[in-house]
Amino acid sequence: MVRTLWAVSDLHVTFPENQATVDRLVPQDLGDWLIVAGDVAERIPDVVRTLTALKQRFHTVIWVPGNHELFNRTTDRVNGKARYRALVGQLRAIGVITPEDPYPVFGRVTVCPLFTLYDYSFRLPGLTAQQAVAQAKVKLDDELAIAPYVNIEQWCAGRIEYTEDRLDAIRGPKVLVNHWPLVIEPTHRLRFQDIALWCGTTATRDWAVKYNAIMAIHGHLHIPAETRVDGISHIEVSLGYPFEEHPPHVQRPWPFPVMQIN
Template identity: 45%
Template sequence: MGEDDGALLAISDLHVRHADNRAIVEALRPESPRDWLLVAGDVGDTVAQVEWALGLLADRFARVVWAPGNHELWTSPADPVQLRGVARYEHLVDLCRRLGVLTPEDPYPVWRGPGGPALVAPLFLLYDHSWRPDGLDTPEAALAEAYRTGVVCTDEFLLQPDPYPSRAAWCADRVATTAARLAARDPALPTVLVNHFPLVREPTRILRYPIFAQWCGTEATADWHRRFAAAAVVYGHLHIPRTTWYDGVRFEEVSVGYPREWRKRSVRPGGPRRILPAPERTPPTAW
């Protein structure tokens, strides 16, 4: 790729509260002054961490596009910013706008570099406990089993849905609003869908603790990669970086993850993953 061609790149789950992950972020550099960077959530646990990381990246890349993860939405006792739920999300959106970072609340930009044009759509959708193990027919039963077995997402304690009555209700509203917006796009443009959580359930089948999948997405998005003409889908959250294909659409899990996870791998985290132009000869399930 030539020096000035540019590429659409992606990364997620930077978790910069860890010093080793901060070092990874500090080392991130574009290969071209025209590179865009998609950041699919879980940048940090506090507003200050998010501001530091996205500010640094916005200074380096031609454009940074952010979709929130669950960690950014935590109201942690360690964070001086004690906003909850929608107010916290809106505060982060305002922060990103000050930094020049695009969010799910901004007009979707069009990537016109190599592999384009494509509409880049950062999404904020959450989850609704619909990805349940067999035999657990209700969200209440799935959550009770999670508590019984001790596999409970920290969101249950730190991610508040205010003013919604539940995170599932917040998810339903986000899904409906986002689907209407995507349906109104220019149908001639393929999309790159960027969401912290996977849009289809299949990637969660290899989780060590399958019951954790209830905090990983929603059945409501199972057909979005087909419905909205995705050229690629970018996600994180699972900390299982890999390339997979569903219905002929490339899904890229681009997370860095925690140091205790990536230190065990034969290849340590490097730069972001290239989304467009599409890599040649990408193995179906490897990164």
């Protein structure tokens, strides 16, 4: 019996085409696991509904939040950090593993769901974060739907500290899973470089090496490509928006098979 650890991200199920793709997402073996690396949807009930369906099919489902899960609307009563806590609570209740849970082990490899956000440090030298955001010609919706509700740089710094403490405590090989890339290189493929401001933090640059990762999985850019940094593959596993097209050289198998065990 071969069991596979699969990975997907950026399901964006509010698009009917994407919902249909997610409906067809089934394991090859009853023991298969699935990583969902953020951006399932914007509304919490849609996130919970989608992951409930996937948890019914896959043995284990591991989720990390993307920026879209963190989007607040002015009419929402629960926002900012409380919104993340609400998501974690509701997903734990359906048996999905979150970045707040003990890291599960697949074969001999620890799968680490991370939540490290972004802090505008993917910017040109000589600019402050504020100047970089002010000068950006293209801005992500995060500035309207996340930034007004929380100090994102502080939250990011807090997440880095929390996550380093947890990773420091674990030996052995790991698969690191995060919505945002852990290194800046994948953002060099973006058409609009300004968008990199919302794509990660320089604080995680050495994590893959430091924490003995055999692979790092991410989403967010909607450019499903592999980036080798310091000899380790950083693989984007996004589904993306139905209207996006990717040049054939960056296409990855989807869902992406991270590893197999007998």
